[in-house]
Amino acid sequence: MQRAILTKLCAVCGMPFLARQVDGKLRMLYRRRFCFDCSPFGLHNTSKSPLGIPDPAELRERRRRRKNAATYRSLKVRRKRRKADLIQTRGGCCEECGYDASPAALEFHHRDPATKEFALGNFQGTWDRLLREAEKCDLLCANCHRTRHATLDAGRGDHPVVAHRRRRKLRAIEYMGGTCHGCGRAGLPAIFEFHHRDAAQKDFGISETGIPHKWETVVAELAKCVMLCANCHREVHAGARRIGEDELRYRAA
Numbered sequence: 001m002q003r004a005i006l007t008k009l010c011a012v013c014g015m016p017f018l019a020r021q022v023d024g025k026l027r028m029l030y031r032r033r034f035c036f037d038c039s040p041f042g043l044h045n046t047s048k049s050p051l052g053i054p055d056p057a058e059l060r061e062r063r064r065r066r067k068n069a070a071t072y073r074s075l076k077v078r079r080k081r082r083k084a085d086l087i088q089t090r091g092g093c094c095e096e097c098g099y100d101a102s103p104a105a106l107e108f109h110h111r112d113p114a115t116k117e118f119a120l121g122n123f124q125g126t127w128d129r130l131l132r133e134a135e136k137c138d139l140l141c142a143n144c145h146r147t148r149h150a151t152l153d154a155g156r157g158d159h160p161v162v163a164h165r166r167r168r169k170l171r172a173i174e175y176m177g178g179t180c181h182g183c184g185r186a187g188l189p190a191i192f193e194f195h196h197r198d199a200a201q202k203d204f205g206i207s208e209t210g211i212p213h214k215w216e217t218v219v220a221e222l223a224k225c226v227m228l229c230a231n232c233h234r235e236v237h238a239g240a241r242r243i244g245e246d247e248l249r250y251r252a253a
Contacts, residue, residue, distance in 0.1 A: 010035035075124065083121065086130065090139040096148075099141035104238035105231040107145045108137035142230035143191045150190035169207040171215070172222060182232030182241060193233045194225040197243055 006019040010033070017035040020028055027041075084103050093100035100106075110116040115136050123130055140148060158166065170189055179186045194206040201224050204213070213221075226243060228236065235241040 006030060008032070010038055078124075079121065082127070082130065086120070086134055087139065089131070090134070093139075094141035094144055095139050096144040097141060099143070099231060101231070102235045102238055102240040104240070105142045105234035107140055107142055108134060109140050109145050109148055110137050112136065142234050143185070143187065146190040146230050147188055150188050164212065165207060168213075168218065172206050172218060173227065175219065176222060176225075176227040179227075180229035180232055181226045182228050182235070185229050187229065191229045193228055193230055194222065195228050195233055195236060195243075196224050197226065198224065 007016045008019050009016055015035050019030045019032065020026065087103055087106055094106065108120045117133055120130060120133055172194065173189055173192050196202040203221055206218065206221060206225065232241060236243060
């Protein structure tokens with residue numbers, strides 16, 4: 001007894017098409033979602049929502065973007081794994097203060113910028129070369145890294161835009177209480193960052209832009225934020241801390 005051939009409806013135009021066709025070969029098309037008019041056979045269109053009749057060039061571009069996105073995700077996982085391994089070779093904690101709560105907040109600081117060949121965070125070369133570059137560095141937490149650079153940069157003249165941004169940040173830090181809402185730490189202005197509770201409500205970064213805003217506008221933006229030290233901010237974005245209504249706490253708590 002011959003099995004009946006299933007008829008499917010195209011997800012784009014609604015026209016029926018056979019789920020099994022013979023044109024010299026047996027084609028098993030039971031998982032296909034689009035008719036041959038909307039998605040010609042052989043173009044490998046796996047899009048979940050094609051827009052009408054797909055253009056071959058557009059399909060190639062979509063496949064390229066999907067491939068690039070998959071490559072980016074793979075490289076991101078690889079970078080995270082290699083960073084964790086590299087941190088362990090250096091003792092697993094900040095060489096300045098001993099911080100070891102989250103790898104996301106640990107960074108490599110080149111002692112002599114003149115010897116720097118590349119930034120360790122984005123390097124995709126060999127492990128041996130990565131180790132050699134790391135030997136030129138100190139392993140620091142984000143707070144100590146910021147403090148180190150602030151100390152090294154002290155006394156340098158600022159561009160007017162940078163000077164304006166620094167003044168605005170100092171005023172914002174004072175307005176927010178002067179300490180990290182996560183760990184209660186005080187410190188140099190360089191260690192503080194403003195984390196938006198809801199990124200969708202963010203109109204501008206408090207300390208990222210030199211565009212002059214009225215102080216009332218800055219205060220309205222600060223109302224959407226909590227002020228964190230660089231370490232706590234890294235922990236929040238890494239998922240090691242979460243933001244409650246009135247406080248920050250470790251996810252494990």
